[in-house]
Amino acid sequence: MGLLDDYSGEGGTLGIGMSPRPKAEHQDILLNIAGNLKFNHGIFCRTEFCVDKENLKSSKAPDVVIYENEDDRYPVVIIEITTENMCKSIIKEVTKLMKSFSMIEEAFIYDYESNEWYCYGKDVDPDEPSYSPLLDVDFADFIELE
Numbered sequence: 001m002g003l004l005d006d007y008s009g010e011g012g013t014l015g016i017g018m019s020p021r022p023k024a025e026h027q028d029i030l031l032n033i034a035g036n037l038k039f040n041h042g043i044f045c046r047t048e049f050c051v052d053k054e055n056l057k058s059s060k061a062p063d064v065v066i067y068e069n070e071d072d073r074y075p076v077v078i079i080e081i082t083t084e085n086m087c088k089s090i091i092k093e094v095t096k097l098m099k100s101f102s103m104i105e106e107a108f109i110y111d112y113e114s115n116e117w118y119c120y121g122k123d124v125d126p127d128e129p130s131y132s133p134l135l136d137v138d139f140a141d142f143i144e145l146e
Helices: 024-041 087-100
Strands: 045-047 064-066 077-082 106-111 116-121
Touching: 024 045, 024 064, 024 077, 077 087, 087 106, 087 116
Parallel strands: 077 106
Antiparallel strands: 045 064, 064 077, 106 116
């Protein structure tokens, strides 16, 4: 489950620990992004299940967390995947997370229901909301759903 996404009202099934399980589409997008970053671009990242939450001082973890290198434990880029219904609250939570953790240089939110990207950070371009200038990667290139 993502940063704040609550799938319980969307007919989602419960996962281990009785937390709602995100839709398969959400998981496919998460895996496509993380897999492409790691295996096609050599960029070290973790999915929310592997994030060291102690360094974020929160039980909330973004869907994809990107670090400068494998030894670094503080994220420089975060990506959250969400639904149209949850998008506004996710945007608020992501901007709050960026204010709390200055090492996060860029944040991206993808609403897969409306196919909309949102970007936050000093050098990001709102006209190219899925492009990370820090990583020189366009995350939209990794979305391969049918």
